[in-house]
Amino acid sequence: MEQSTKEAWRRLLDEARRELPDATVRTWLEPAVPIALDDDRLIVGAPDQFAVEWNEQKHASVLARAAERVFGRPTAVVFRVQEDRQQRPQMDFFVAPRELAASGADKTAVLTTPLNERYTFHSFVIGKSNELAAAAAHAVGEAPGKTYNPLFIYGATGLGKTHLMQAIAHAVLEKYPGTRVHYFGAEQFINEVIESIHARTMSEFRRRYRNDVDLFLVDDVHFLEGKEMTQEEFFHTFNALFEGHKQIVLTSDRPPKEIPGLEDRLISRFEWGLVADIGHPDLEHRIAILRKKAEQDHLELTIPDDVLRFIAEHVRTSVRELEGCIIKLLLFASLKNREVTIELAREALSDKIRQEDASSYGAQPTPSIDRVQEVVARRWGVTPEGLRSKARTKTLTIPRQIAMYLARDMLGMQLVEIGQAFGGRDHSTVIHSVDKVERQMVRDRTFKERVEMARQELSAL
Numbered sequence: 001m002e003q004s005t006k007e008a009w010r011r012l013l014d015e016a017r018r019e020l021p022d023a024t025v026r027t028w029l030e031p032a033v034p035i036a037l038d039d040d041r042l043i044v045g046a047p048d049q050f051a052v053e054w055n056e057q058k059h060a061s062v063l064a065r066a067a068e069r070v071f072g073r074p075t076a077v078v079f080r081v082q083e084d085r086q087q088r089p090q091m092d093f094f095v096a097p098r099e100l101a102a103s104g105a106d107k108t109a110v111l112t113t114p115l116n117e118r119y120t121f122h123s124f125v126i127g128k129s130n131e132l133a134a135a136a137a138h139a140v141g142e143a144p145g146k147t148y149n150p151l152f153i154y155g156a157t158g159l160g161k162t163h164l165m166q167a168i169a170h171a172v173l174e175k176y177p178g179t180r181v182h183y184f185g186a187e188q189f190i191n192e193v194i195e196s197i198h199a200r201t202m203s204e205f206r207r208r209y210r211n212d213v214d215l216f217l218v219d220d221v222h223f224l225e226g227k228e229m230t231q232e233e234f235f236h237t238f239n240a241l242f243e244g245h246k247q248i249v250l251t252s253d254r255p256p257k258e259i260p261g262l263e264d265r266l267i268s269r270f271e272w273g274l275v276a277d278i279g280h281p282d283l284e285h286r287i288a289i290l291r292k293k294a295e296q297d298h299l300e301l302t303i304p305d306d307v308l309r310f311i312a313e314h315v316r317t318s319v320r321e322l323e324g325c326i327i328k329l330l331l332f333a334s335l336k337n338r339e340v341t342i343e344l345a346r347e348a349l350s351d352k353i354r355q356e357d358a359s360s361y362g363a364q365p366t367p368s369i370d371r372v373q374e375v376v377a378r379r380w381g382v383t384p385e386g387l388r389s390k391a392r393t394k395t396l397t398i399p400r401q402i403a404m405y406l407a408r409d410m411l412g413m414q415l416v417e418i419g420q421a422f423g424g425r426d427h428s429t430v431i432h433s434v435d436k437v438e439r440q441m442v443r444d445r446t447f448k449e450r451v452e453m454a455r456q457e458l459s460a461l
Helices: 002-016 022-029 049-058 060-071 097-102 131-142 161-175 186-199 202-211 228-243 264-270 283-296 305-314 319-336 342-348 350-360 369-379 384-388 394-411 415-421 427-443 445-459
Strands: 033-037 041-046 076-081 151-155 181-185 215-219 247-252 274-278
Touching: 002 022, 002 033, 002 041, 002 060, 022 049, 022 131, 041 049, 049 060, 049 076, 049 131, 060 076, 131 151, 131 161, 131 247, 131 274, 151 161, 161 181, 161 215, 161 247, 181 186, 186 202, 186 215, 186 228, 202 228, 228 247, 228 264, 274 427, 283 305, 283 319, 305 319, 305 342, 319 342, 342 350, 369 384, 369 394, 369 415, 369 445, 384 394, 394 415, 394 427, 394 445, 415 427, 427 445
Parallel strands: 041 076, 151 247, 151 274, 181 215, 215 247
Antiparallel strands: 033 041
8 A cells, every 4th residue: 555655646746747847846745755545635744834834835736636637536635744753843853053063073163153943944934025035945954955055045134034044954954963054144254254364273264164064054144245355265165065065045135236345256156046035024924923923922812813913004114023012012011911902002012103104104105016117118118018028129128127126116026026027037137127227327317317207207196
């Protein structure tokens, strides 16, 4: 029976490849293990809850269609966390990086920042604003050094970059307990370069960072900007690790090309793998984040659902700010000895609510991407369909770049979203377009005035 179940899963994967990219099958479906097959369903074990939810959302319908073709009858594919993983708590797998480094023969390994045990894939809430980054991070956690190397995650402060980076470390340590993980901020790397130069121990520094590591995680690489000596060392460290097939994960508050004072050779290397951005969560995503926070801290009965929605509607800045509101609200309720209600939340969070309301008070409604394309197309004498087409004629290229710039500047859209709205272009094309428009506006006053007039028309809508 076991052999027939495995054979059924193999045949199903072969059939699924007709609809799914091979990379998707390798990353998400091949690591799964077939458990049981009966008349109307195939049960498959996935490595963790994240993979279960992702496969159910993204691949279950494709697999069901493929299963009906393979088995000749309607068959549901059901994903579950593998039992041996379910029974073992996360901390069984977790080895603090400092302990991990010291466990080897060399006791002088890099002292890295400890991981936060809460920053796992299970506790990360996925929404439209972080879907790509989350999927890429999970794929890296499953196959470090093989998929998306390097992985470069960027976004504003407090949106979950560090959470995803540490979740990768947890996943890798769970799967490969002997992994040597180096996790630290770019500032630490800078300081150690300076100290090693001063102490004349650069050879030891290079050996520690280039030889004694399997998973290299660096937060806030934008701090490397303008630091030539540090960038030189980072460049050679990156090359040594990459050539050794070690996984590299980097985070920043902006994409590589937008980091001022960063050498071109580093920019190109940071873009070798996958560059994924994390945007601000929408209302539904913010509510889901607050519910997850309440669930983690067992506050479901303490904070009513309508209060969570109230907070989500009024606090839009970052995930960190949302979590801070929960802490402040609970403290306020404790001090006042009152139940948590919307009225109490309004009182406790009045400063944050005023800031959010002030930022939007009197502001015009944000135009849609369709409206941006329409206004730009009319002002530059082309059609919105032309802007969305694959055509690269000069008459379309310039207004398309301007529309991308306005979408980024006025709508705050993610690079991936903008690219999709303009014929499925990739994020690097959007970055290039935005940069080109900004530079042209500095050089050409007439050009700038035309762009500003389009902006004014959109603002007045």
